[in-house]
Amino acid sequence: EIVLTQSPGTLSLSPGERATLSCRASQSVSSSYLAWYQHKPGQAPRLLIYGASSRATGIPDRFSGSGSGTEFTLTISRLEPEDVAVYFCQQYGSSPRTFGQGTKLGIK
Amino acid sequence: QVHLVQSGAEVKKPGASVKVSCKASGYRFTNYGINWVRQAPGQGLEWMGWISVNNGNTNYAQNLQGRATMTTDTATSTAYMDLRNLRSDDTAIYYCARGEVLYDAFDIWGQGTMVTVSS
Numbered sequence: 001e002i003v004l005t006q007s008p009g010t011l012s013l014s015p016g017e018r019a020t021l022s023c024r025a026s027q028s029v030s031s032s033y034l035a036w037y038q039h040k041p042g043q044a045p046r047l048l049i050y051g052a053s054s055r056a057t058g059i060p061d062r063f064s065g066s067g068s069g070t071e072f073t074l075t076i077s078r079l080e081p082e083d084v085a086v087y088f089c090q091q092y093g094s095s096p097r098t099f100g101q102g103t104k105l106g107i108k
Numbered sequence: 109q110v111h112l113v114q115s116g117a118e119v120k121k122p123g124a125s126v127k128v129s130c131k132a133s134g135y136r137f138t139n140y141g142i143n144w145v146r147q148a149p150g151q152g153l154e155w156m157g158w159i160s161v162n163n164g165n166t167n168y169a170q171n172l173q174g175r176a177t178m179t180t181d182t183a184t185s186t187a188y189m190d191l192r193n194l195r196s197d198d199t200a201i202y203y204c205a206r207g208e209v210l211y212d213a214f215d216i217w218g219q220g221t222m223v224t225v226s227s
Contacts, residue, residue: 033210033211035213035214037214042219043219044112044203044216044217044218044219044220045203045205045214045217046217047213047214047215050213050215051213056213056215057215088152088153090153090213090214092207092210092211092212092213093210093211094210095167095209095210096155096169096170097143097155097210098155099145099152099153099154099155100152101151101152102152
């Protein structure tokens, strides 16, 4: 199975700063079937990005995804307090689907 | 509004079974599959399996070793995940999520159901 490794594990930034989250795959992700999700405590995870770079419905353009093959990035261009959450990546092109362990994003 | 609403928290003893429900609303239930995912305390997310609501086909993660059964009731737009012979390491939050077995991101998730296995 494809192992996804996210870095950093924890990130703390100030409002207005740019956050860059990484997701590295142990083998190439088929056809960029890579998604990013936002997960706040006690809530359902929320799809942010699919197909490595397409924003899901209703997601602000502050969130962007890029990458291909084994290296993928989620960028949040201008952090807001409401962005505090765990962000995780998922590959859905090879069975079984697998997830990264998550990056915990905090605001200073 | 599209929603998946899950059943409440459960506490079970080792060796028992648990059945978690996931009720869909706001869309045609038979048009999408349902996946189940769990997250043990301090761990990452683990895909458990998928069921086609349209025809009942299933695909389970190998490590569940036949302990899980996923079903749906199209009359009530509800999906179920039954896990048998519970062990302490089955303690986790269980989520349902809309999507097919592959090639679909999960666009809608349930709120999660905490299952605690303890003697």
